[in-house]
Amino acid sequence: MPGLQAVALDYDGTLTTTERPEQEVLEAVRETRRSGRTVVLVTGRILAELRADFPGVDGELDAIVAENGAVIADADGVHDVALPVxxxxxxxxxxxxVPLRRGRVLLACDARHASTVQEEIALLGLDCQISHNRDSLMVLPSGVTKGTGVAAALSQLGISRHGTIAVGDAENDHHLLETCAVGVAVGNAVDALKQRADVVLDAPNGAGVVELLRGPLLDGRERVWPERWQVEIGHTVDRGEPVRLPASQAxxxxxxxxxxxxxxxxxxxAEQLVRMEYSVLLIDREGEHCGLGRKQGVLTVGGADPLPSPEQLVALVRQRAGGVILDLSLLADRNERAYLDAALPAVLAQREAIxxxxxIFLDEAHRLGVDPALSARAIDNAPGLCYATYQPRDLCDPTVDRIEALVVTSGGRxxxxxVLDFASELIGLPRPxxxxxxGEEPGRALLWRRDEGGEPVVFQPRWRSTPHVRHWRKYTDSDLPPHLRFYFHPHPQITAASNVRDLHRQLAAAPTDTVDAHARHRDFSTWTREVLQDERxxxxxxxVxxxxxxxNLPAGAVAEGIRRAIEARYLEDSSAMR
Incomplete structure (x- = not known):
C-alpha cells in the first residue's frame, strides 16, 4: 500500500453540507478503506446527534472522534478523553x-453568545476553552482539540499521525491539520485555514474529498513536505541560516x-525525528548509536544481548513511540546477513500496512547487503529511508535513482x-x-535537495544531545582479530588487549615501567590512530x-591518564561532533 496510511476527515462543511454525505462521497471512503487505509471521522458534533442524523455512520469508518476531540468511538466502544465541562x-x-446542547463532555451553542459564555467561564473560574466552527461555538476542557483527539484515536488503531492526511474546512480544524503529516483544506474552507493548509483543493466539501481520496497525494504519486515537518540539521556557513531535511516521505x-x-x-x-515523535528503526552495524537509546521511548536491542526475532522486532517497532536501535555490532557478517534477510521483509510489510x-536508517549501508528489489519496494511503497555510507556506488541503482536529498560530509579518509565523484554525477555539478x-575542513557538510532546484548548500551540522562515538560497540566489546590487538612487551603473560575495554582494564594492572616504555614510543596513540582510526x-x-x-611524575600517572582519556571518549557521555 504505497503512500499515506490514514485519512482524518472533518464532517460538516468537509465531508458533507447536509445530514448525510452523498453516495459518491461514501463510495470514495469505502474504496479508501478497501485499499487498506484507515479512515477516521473528526467532528465537533455530539456523537448521539451524529448517529441520529446518519444511522450506520459507525460502519462507514474505522473510528469517530466526536465533540471536537473529546470523545472517541471505535471497536472498543465509546470513551471520553477528558472530564465533562x-x-x-x-x-x-x-x-x-443561552440555548445549550450538552454532549458527553462539551457544551454547544450559537457563536453569537460567545461573550456571555466567556463572562460566565471567568466568573466561575473554570479552566475551559472556546472553539469556533463557523456559526457554532463549543466549550471544551482546556487542551482538548481535534488534533489531540485524532492523535489518541490513531494511537489506539496503531496508526502513526505522521502517516495520516487530515482534511477540514473551518476554524476548529487548524489543530487537526497541524497534527497530521499533511493538512488539506477543501475549496470552501475559511480563508485562515486555507492560508495554513499544506494543500488547498479546488473542489468544495464532498467533491473535494472525493478529489483527494482518488488523487495522487494519498497514494504517494505526489508528495508534500510541509514546513512544520522539517528536520533542522545545521546552519549555513556563510549566513547562519537554518538547513533542513524533509521529516517524512523522503x-x-x-x-x-x-x-x-x-x-x-x-x-x-534520527535524534531530531525522535524529538518530533516520529518512529525510527536504526540499523546500527558498528554500535555507534547506542546513545540514542537514552531518549524517552527509544529502545536499544542486540549488542551483547540476544537479538529479537523478526516477529518480536516488528512488535517492538509497533509499540515504541520513539523507535528502536538495532545493534548488530557483535554479529558475524554471515549471521548479520541472515538476520536482516528475515527481519527486513517483516518490518517493511508492517510499514506498508500501518x-x-x-x-528506517541503514548505517554502513554498503555492507548491509540489502536486496535491491527490497530496497526499491521500501522506497516506492513507504518512503522514509536514510542511508549512510562511504561507498555510495555500492548501493543498488533503484536506491540511487530515488535519492531526494544528499548530504556529503567533508574531510575523512x-x-x-x-564520494565526491559520486556526488558530482548525482548533483550535476563539476567535481572541482x-x-x-x-572544502576540506572537518565538521562541514553539503546538502543537495532535489525539490529545491538542485542548488547545494554548505552548512555546519548542529550539535547532538545524545553521545556518539565511532564504532563504540565494535571497539569496546567486540574482539579485534589477533594481528590488530595491543600487545604489552616484553610481558607475554599479560593478555593482549582485544578491544578498548580490555586496554582500559589492563592498563590498571600492567607494570608501570612497561606502560611508560610503550608511552615513550607512542605505541598507545599509534595503535589508536591506525587500528581504531580514532584521531581524537x-x-x-x-x-599523555x-x-x-x-x-617527578607519580608512578602510574601515564596509565591513569590514558585510562581517563579512554573513559572520556568511549565510556562516558560526549556530545561533540565525531
Missing amino acids: DAHLADALAHRD TVLISGGSASGKSYVAGMV GLPNW DGAEE ELAEEL LAEAISR EGRADAP
Missing part, C-alpha cells in the same frame, strides 16, 4: 437564556569518507574522493566546483604519552 457553567448559561543519502562525521549526522537526524516505523564548495582519542593519548619523561 463543569455542570455549573451549563446552569449559569441557562439562567442567562529518501536521504548521507555520504562522506570514513571518519568524516556521516554517522554523526545520521544519528543527529506506516511504522516512519523511518577512505572513500572521500569516490563541488570540492571547492565543500589518539591525540588525547599522545598528550608526552608526559612520560616528565620529572
Whole structure:
C-alpha cells in the first residue's frame, strides 16, 4: 500500500453540507478503506446527534472522534478523553437564556453568545476553552482539540499521525491539520485555514474529498513536505541560516569518507525525528548509536544481548513511540546477513500496512547487503529511508535513482574522493566546483535537495544531545582479530588487549615501567590512530604519552591518564561532533 496510511476527515462543511454525505462521497471512503487505509471521522458534533442524523455512520469508518476531540468511538466502544465541562457553567448559561446542547463532555451553542459564555467561564473560574466552527461555538476542557483527539484515536488503531492526511474546512480544524503529516483544506474552507493548509483543493466539501481520496497525494504519486515537518540539521556557513531535511516521505543519502562525521549526522537526524515523535528503526552495524537509546521511548536491542526475532522486532517497532536501535555490532557478517534477510521483509510489510516505523536508517549501508528489489519496494511503497555510507556506488541503482536529498560530509579518509565523484554525477555539478564548495575542513557538510532546484548548500551540522562515538560497540566489546590487538612487551603473560575495554582494564594492572616504555614510543596513540582510526582519542593519548619523561611524575600517572582519556571518549557521555 504505497503512500499515506490514514485519512482524518472533518464532517460538516468537509465531508458533507447536509445530514448525510452523498453516495459518491461514501463510495470514495469505502474504496479508501478497501485499499487498506484507515479512515477516521473528526467532528465537533455530539456523537448521539451524529448517529441520529446518519444511522450506520459507525460502519462507514474505522473510528469517530466526536465533540471536537473529546470523545472517541471505535471497536472498543465509546470513551471520553477528558472530564465533562463543569455542570455549573451549563446552569449559569441557562439562567442567562443561552440555548445549550450538552454532549458527553462539551457544551454547544450559537457563536453569537460567545461573550456571555466567556463572562460566565471567568466568573466561575473554570479552566475551559472556546472553539469556533463557523456559526457554532463549543466549550471544551482546556487542551482538548481535534488534533489531540485524532492523535489518541490513531494511537489506539496503531496508526502513526505522521502517516495520516487530515482534511477540514473551518476554524476548529487548524489543530487537526497541524497534527497530521499533511493538512488539506477543501475549496470552501475559511480563508485562515486555507492560508495554513499544506494543500488547498479546488473542489468544495464532498467533491473535494472525493478529489483527494482518488488523487495522487494519498497514494504517494505526489508528495508534500510541509514546513512544520522539517528536520533542522545545521546552519549555513556563510549566513547562519537554518538547513533542513524533509521529516517524512523522503529518501536521504548521507555520504562522506570514513571518519568524516556521516554517522554523526545520521544519528543527529534520527535524534531530531525522535524529538518530533516520529518512529525510527536504526540499523546500527558498528554500535555507534547506542546513545540514542537514552531518549524517552527509544529502545536499544542486540549488542551483547540476544537479538529479537523478526516477529518480536516488528512488535517492538509497533509499540515504541520513539523507535528502536538495532545493534548488530557483535554479529558475524554471515549471521548479520541472515538476520536482516528475515527481519527486513517483516518490518517493511508492517510499514506498508500501518506506516511504522516512519523511518528506517541503514548505517554502513554498503555492507548491509540489502536486496535491491527490497530496497526499491521500501522506497516506492513507504518512503522514509536514510542511508549512510562511504561507498555510495555500492548501493543498488533503484536506491540511487530515488535519492531526494544528499548530504556529503567533508574531510575523512577512505572513500572521500569516490564520494565526491559520486556526488558530482548525482548533483550535476563539476567535481572541482563541488570540492571547492565543500572544502576540506572537518565538521562541514553539503546538502543537495532535489525539490529545491538542485542548488547545494554548505552548512555546519548542529550539535547532538545524545553521545556518539565511532564504532563504540565494535571497539569496546567486540574482539579485534589477533594481528590488530595491543600487545604489552616484553610481558607475554599479560593478555593482549582485544578491544578498548580490555586496554582500559589492563592498563590498571600492567607494570608501570612497561606502560611508560610503550608511552615513550607512542605505541598507545599509534595503535589508536591506525587500528581504531580514532584521531581524537589518539591525540588525547599522545598528550599523555608526552608526559612520560616528565620529572617527578607519580608512578602510574601515564596509565591513569590514558585510562581517563579512554573513559572520556568511549565510556562516558560526549556530545561533540565525531
